[in-house]
Amino acid sequence: MSEEFMIEPKGDEFYMQLALREAVKAAEAGEVPIGAVIVKDERVIARSWNQVETLKDATAHAEMLALTSAQSVVGDWRLEGCTVYVTKEPCPMCAGALVHCRPDRVVFGIPDPKGGAAGGWINLLDSNPPLNHKCEMTSGVLQEECLAILQHFFREARAKKKAEKEARKQESSKDPS
Numbered sequence: 530m531s532e533e534f535m536i537e538p539k540g541d542e543f544y545m546q547l548a549l550r551e552a553v554k555a556a557e558a559g560e561v562p563i564g565a566v567i568v569k570d571e572r573v574i575a576r577s578w579n580q581v582e583t584l585k586d587a588t589a590h591a592e593m594l595a596l597t598s599a600q601s602v603v604g605d606w607r608l609e610g611c612t613v614y615v616t617k618e619p620c621p622m623c624a625g626a627l628v629h630c631r632p633d634r635v636v637f638g639i640p641d642p643k644g645g646a647a648g649g650w651i652n653l654l655d656s657n658p659p660l661n662h663k664c665e666m667t668s669g670v671l672q673e674e675c676l677a678i679l680q681h682f683f684r685e686a687r688a689k690k691k692a693e694k695e696a697r698k699q700e701s702s703k704d705p706s
């Protein structure tokens with residue numbers, strides 16, 4: 530078969546760019562900017578961003594929302610043949626959910642040595658037994674870009690907090706006492 534007739538695989542960086550786009554949507558909504566996409570047979574079947582504040586739901590992490598929508602697209606809770614791309618290493622909740630949904634691979638941008646559950650702090654994706662499934666893992670894809678958007682978000686949040694504090698100080702100094 531001649532090479533030009535083969536579908537060119539797009540690669541991890543391409544799909545991580547799409548996950549980053551989801552993270553930008555989160556930032557625009559005032560959410561911690563983390564995004565996820567799920568890919569099957571070179572096709573994006575689900576995409577989502579962290580919506581904890583928007584939905585007032587602590588379980589509404591990007592991966593959780595993407596998993597739910599991928600399962601409904603596939604029509605099965607088993608996400609065999611799928612790869613999950615997420616901009617930051619999954620937390621224990623998401624890693625637990627991932628291993629239950631059984632995607633083949635999990636690819637993430639920033640490793641999280643403090644709270645990550647894909648090898649950073651603990652590893653739930655590779656604990657077979659007792660969880661009955663093992664996800665192949667790739668870390669550090671577009672790590673700098675994934676980190677930059679998070680750092681920018683937290684820098685802005687700190688600056689906003691400081692400005693509010695200053696404004697309150699000015700207000701109270703105006704009070705005649």
Ligand SMILES: [Zn+2]
Nearest residue numbers: 590619620623
């Ligand atoms: Zn999570």
